[in-house]
Amino acid sequence: MQANGLDERTNLLVEEYSTSGRLDNITQVMSIHTQYLESFLRSQFYMLRMDGPLPLPYRHYIAIMAAARHQCSYLINMHVDEFLKTGGIAEWLNGLEYIPQRLKNLNEINKLLAHRPWLITKEHIQKLVKTGENNWSLPELVHAVVLLAHYHALIADSLSELEALMERMKRLQEDKEDEEASQEEMATRFEKEKKESLLVISGAFDDEIVSTDVSRYVEDPGFGYKDFARRGEDHLPTFRAQDYTWENHGFSLVNRLYSDIGHLLDEKFRMVYNLTYNTMATHEDVDTTTLRRALFNYVHCMYGIRYDDYDYGEVNQLLERSLKVYIKTVTCYPERTTKRMYDSYWRQFKHSEKVHVNLLLMEARMQAELLYALRAITRHLT
Numbered sequence: 405m406q407a408n409g410l411d412e413r414t415n416l417l418v419e420e421y422s423t424s425g426r427l428d429n430i431t432q433v434m435s436i437h438t439q440y441l442e443s444f445l446r447s448q449f450y451m452l453r454m455d456g457p458l459p460l461p462y463r464h465y466i467a468i469m470a471a472a473r474h475q476c477s478y479l480i481n482m483h484v485d486e487f488l489k490t491g492g493i494a495e496w497l498n499g500l501e502y503i504p505q506r507l508k509n510l511n512e513i514n515k516l517l518a519h520r521p522w523l524i525t526k527e528h529i530q531k532l533v534k535t536g537e538n539n540w541s542l543p544e545l546v547h548a549v550v551l552l553a554h555y556h557a558l559i560a561d562s563l564s565e566l567e568a569l570m571e572r573m574k575r576l577q578e579d580k581e582d583e584e585a586s587q588e589e590m591a592t593r594f595e596k597e598k599k600e601s602l603l604v605i606s607g608a609f610d611d612e613i614v615s616t617d618v619s620r621y622v623e624d625p626g627f628g629y630k631d632f633a634r635r636g637e638d639h640l641p642t643f644r645a646q647d648y649t650w651e652n653h654g655f656s657l658v659n660r661l662y663s664d665i666g667h668l669l670d671e672k673f674r675m676v677y678n679l680t681y682n683t684m685a686t687h688e689d690v691d692t693t694t695l696r697r698a699l700f701n702y703v704h705c706m707y708g709i710r711y712d713d714y715d716y717g718e719v720n721q722l723l724e725r726s727l728k729v730y731i732k733t734v735t736c737y738p739e740r741t742t743k744r745m746y747d748s749y750w751r752q753f754k755h756s757e758k759v760h761v762n763l764l765l766m767e768a769r770m771q772a773e774l775l776y777a778l779r780a781i782t783r784h785l786t
């Protein structure tokens with residue numbers, strides 16, 4: 405690593421350590437990508453520690469509830485600590501039965517957001533904002549939703565084909581100039597990819613044993629990303645991205661209700677989307693746009709989100725099966741991720757490049773959750 409790259413990294417870590425009093429594993433792993441880490445920490449700091457609609461202990465309790473959905477005891481312990489430090493009531497840590505009704509009311513949206521955000525409707529929003537003394541104001545609700553999405557996405561616990569892959573990327577870039585698929589053909593390709601993504605089976609099955617340290621914060625623990633394949637169903641509704649985009653709709657709504665968070669998230673999404681070192685393992689000066697875009701769009705595809713102008717045939721050509729299994733696991737069932745899965749794809753790539761993949765997956769998922777929640781809030785308002 406270059407000397408000034410190292411300096412920058414050290415400075416950032418020192419700063420984070422002195423403002424939050426710790427350097428968690430996640431920050432350390434992310435520090436390989438300094439620019440990204442900076443924008444990640446900025447938005448996290450804002451939602452956890454700066455002035456905002458929700459009181460500090462609430463924020464940490466919400467982080468706990470989010471982390472518990474994916475059984476991440478690491479994040480839970482961290483926020484239990486912070487919850488107490490910021491003046492939270494210790495009794496709440498006995499579990500969901502001990503918290504105020506108002507906070508309890510978040511269980512439903514936490515669950516849907518985490519596993520099946522496409523089921524969120526304006527009725528869910530209405531229920532939260534219109535329940536008399538236990539109601540949530542819209543700014544509070546947006547703050548809560550942002551925290552939930554942030555912590556759902558963060559929970560990825562673990563830590564050739566190369567030439568062929570690069571060849572396919574090159575071909576795709578060239579082909580694009582001369583071949584234009586029809587609208588119907590493009591739509592079919594998305595549906596095909598979406599349907600197949602439902603059939604990708606992730607790691608273990610759900611008879612995992614969950615400790616009470618975690619389960620006390622979870623309502624309806626059996627609720628997960630819907631395994632369409634196992635139930636012989638294949639219907640995941642399609643969300644047309646151009647009808648409700650982050651740039652044109654989500655961003656301004658979130659910014660209006662919880663000032664500045666829109667900018668911070670927007671910067672983070674852009675940062676990760678555009679992040680590139682123009683490398684592929686040992687090769688330099690490679691344009692990796694198609695590959696990075698395929699990773700991002702594949703996550704949205706698993707959540708039913710479709711971009712009209714994107715050809716999902718590219719996903720099919722660039723992402724091999726073991727990578728798809730990894731993506732699905734990290735995105736939908738992060739608690740099942742294993743080191744073995746992480747090692748099984750892209751064997752020739754550098755560790756930092758695989759961390760890069762994880763950052764893309766994480767931000768794509770966070771954005772997908774937010775799109776569904778914000779669309780429901782917009783519908784509630786109109």
Ligand SMILES: CC(C)C[C@H](N)C(=O)O
Pocket residue numbers: 679680681682683684685692695696757758760761
């Ligand atoms: C995810 C990786 C393939 C990204 C690549 N190393 C780049 O710098 O663009």
